[in-house]
Amino acid sequence: MLSRVAASFYWLSRYIERSDGILRMLKINYASSQDSVAGFTWEPVIRIFSGPDGELMEKLGNDSRAVLKYMVTDKDNHNSILNIITLARENARSVQEHIPKDLWQCLNEYYHTVKEPKIAAGLKKDDPIGVLDVLIKQVMLYYGTAEITMERGQGRSFMNIGKYLERAIQSIDILDVKYGPLNNNPNLLTDITYWKHLLMSIGGYELYQKTYRGGLEAQNVLELIILNNDFPRSVIYSVNSIQRYFDRLKNNSNVNDYREISFHIGRLQSSIKYSSVKSISQEGLHQYLIRVKEDLYQIGNALNEYYFANS
Amino acid sequence: MYQSQHFEKYNLINGVWDEMYSENSIVRHHYKKVIEYLAQESPDDLGKKEELAKNLFMTQGITFTVYNSGEGIEKIFPFDIIPRVITSDEWCIIEKGIKQRLTALNLFLKDIYHNQFIVKDGIVPIDIIYSCPHFLREMYQLNVPYDIYVHIAGIDLIRDHDGTFYVLEDNLRTPSGVSYMLENREITKRLFPDLLPNCGVRSVTEYPSILYKNLLSLSPRQISNPTIVLLSPGIYNSAYFEHTTLARLMGVELVEGRDLVVNNHKVYMKTTTGLQQVDVIYRRVDDEFLDPLVFNPNSVLGVAGLMGAYRKGNVAIVNAVGNGVADDKATYIYVPDMIKYYLNEEPLLKNVPTHRLSNKDERDHVFKNINTMVVKKTNESGGYGMLMGHAATEEEIEKYKLEILKDPRNFIAQPTISLSAAPCYIGGALQPRRIDLRPYALCGPDGIEIVPGGLTRVALKEGSLVVNSSQGGGSKDTWVLA
């Protein structure tokens, strides 16, 4: 497979996964903005997807409608859904002859849906949750179609590596941003709404309820999001998946390159596997997350170097 | 006039050859079956067919993207559902004529980049060659496989008022549109079930396999499975759809310049399992962008060092580099002389009379009669930079004249040729519109092959003579009868 084609598969997936994360995050946060008018702030969401930017926050003024517009349809925000999907589509276009027609059409439809004027209008004056649901459904359609139609070959492996790498990074960013304020505001530790929103925004609330009977506790939330093997958005689940799909790329002609990256992934995998909430606290959550994220970036860079020919 | 509701509005254009009707309004024999078929359909049926065609193009993604202010708008190349029919006698002339022309043009390119006999013998003026920006000194003494320079040619033909075919333009660099020849046929099969076999229409589907066979034969490495790639500028190119179609139909890899690298005068493509040597490149990137080391240093579409690999014979490039010197509109004038010079034959297809504006007498003549002339830039194609004398305003003409005087070498003029008309389904009825024809010729070691068909382009605007897609033109399926 051409290196550029592999890179396009990988990036296509990263963008789709990112759009999924953003949409879910927006949906839950909008809902919570309706719950607790006083304490609610969009700042963490903006920080995750646009970095710390005081000027931007001021401009948006914690106005939900303004934030939604910025995050979904704003052409000047390079991480807006519109721009992300445009990039995803361009990657798909350049590998059009390598992906099933159904998948291309699915993505095309997603793109055209985002561009429809009624999306922007809806976010401005109708029920934003309804609008976000329309878009979330597009992502789910895409994932379903990919699952059903994609040939089980190299292309799909690169797609899935991209997807889970992006997912792991997102989960880490969310944790980092949400646990950051704890140092200054220990009251949050016992704020049930705070943890509930965090779990809901990455779809882990129901699993949490089933796993931990004793109500919401910061320690348990941490354990679920980093270390739970069955939670599809946990860091360990994502890294396991990266390992699984990378394993399928092994063949005779690139043994050395393969080994190098395989080593990276394996080392990260075991370092997470043999962590516990306690050991993480000892290292310091922020330091721990930064380290895992660095490793993930390194894997991305190594893929770029060995498989994507720096394209 | 044929008695059918579709033809009520069909008014023959004075002094123009009509493909369907003879002068006394009798349907020409080769259009009879088509007309009979159409007569059974209600205008409503035809409308539905038109709608169906549009949907098929859209859903199959047979589109090109027009970029306006950064926004990409996907469009379909307008398609007229009524096929254009060519008799086997007409095709015979076209086929022989193009083969003859292409044989001469290939010999000319080989000659001009080696001994230059034709220049030394004074047949083609040397200043035409040496002032042509597409005459590439980098190609001098460079040998190409089988001395074939033009592997793929799109020769534009038009018909004058008496039905005679003329060559309007030779496209010998990276002619496009062949995917529309193929797709138009696929769609016509759906629109008019059973009509094609009933009429005895010859098939065009062989095109990709002939091209593939020719590409394969050019491989410098004598191995069973050489690597052939189609080099595309990328997804923003308006012909990107065509590039993907051809790559898919031939089963070759579609690459961009950044996928390729030259190492020790061999070309490789970068794959997830390392470098893989490339043997043949069917490129759809212009010469100037092909190798930033030798040509335009700012090009991001090409491969640095490619010309070195080409010179060493380690890679074949299709079409050859430097062909622009042969399809330059100033060189065009001398193609009939080339045929006589190299082949000792009379040209079978005529040239449109053409004036060189660098020649003062000819320029004066053209300026005096500008209302009956079409003036073109010698190295532009696609209908850009043209002046249609009969339709231009006084002011436009004066402005254009000034431009000509700045660099007369870059302009030629031709008398306005009427272009034949064919029936098109427009506004719920059949109406005559002006058309041309671009057949695609493939030249390989075994000779020249032309699939019976081509791209018929049509000027959809009433009264217009410009068929280029960039100027509001569309296309039709082209039927060559057995």
Add this chain to the structure above:
Amino acid sequence: MPEFKIQHITKYSYDNFVRDSANNIILFPIVDIYQDVIKHDLVITGNPQVDTYVDYYGNEVGSFTNTEPHNQLIINSQLLVNTHARALPVDNMFASEQWNELFNLRYIVPYIDFLKQEYFEGLSELQPVVENERKTEDTPYHTALKFCQYVYKNFEYIKGVTTVETTLDEIWKIKAGVCQDFAHLLMVMLRLVGIPARYVSGYICPNRDGMRGEGATHAWAEAYIPGYGWLGIDPTNNCIANEMHVRLAVGRNFSDCSPVKGVYKGSANHKLEVSVSVGYEDNHLPEEKDIFTASTLPKTETTASRNSYARYMEIVQQQQQQQQ
């Protein structure tokens, strides 16, 4: 028959690793009865395979690639060259006869290429100068020498004042330049009166007084003189280019003769240093005091644009303009 030992070092340093570089070098002296190469050692970083071919103008061109990541490229060319003085034109044909002969060369290869005038805005100002300098009874040889002197006297030689990107218009305006600008100006003047003129790149081998153009590659022009052939004229030093000038390449202009050019991939800035030192065979090479002063002569293009957006827009624009 002087023998020269020439060392020409071209050094590119990149502030980051670059890959996929492809390079062309024109560093092989022309071999004819006036010049032969006794020894040529060419050492290039990474010892790449250098393939040579003869280009349209008869120059030997070397090409090589390097796909591996690298942050330096040094091309070290060491030459031992033997030159022979050539007798100057006798110039005993009638002027009119000579001009007539030149007129008849207009449409003959290769002269047609060396008569084509590149348009620049100063042309209308230069035209009267040319007409004023040239007298009807002057032979082409005489005329060429007068023009050479004109360029020498009217333009100031300032090292580093121009680059390979500088246009003739700018040089005309500032009335200053380096050797290649002097050569281009002289060529324009010669071509204006119908004397075929070509660009020469090479080395100048200084006498004791020193000469302009040392420490870097040099450039001058050649004029076609009827009954004689190509005559080298060095407007930078206002002299005939003879056995003290070593020729590397000829062409229509600088870019046909560019001694070193290359393209690479990667987002790195590069620094270029060039040094040329010349010694007589019986002496040691002079002290390399000039070594690695940045020169502007060789040219490298990178495919990396100012930023990724600029690069993206460039790609989009280029992709859209390909069609036939």
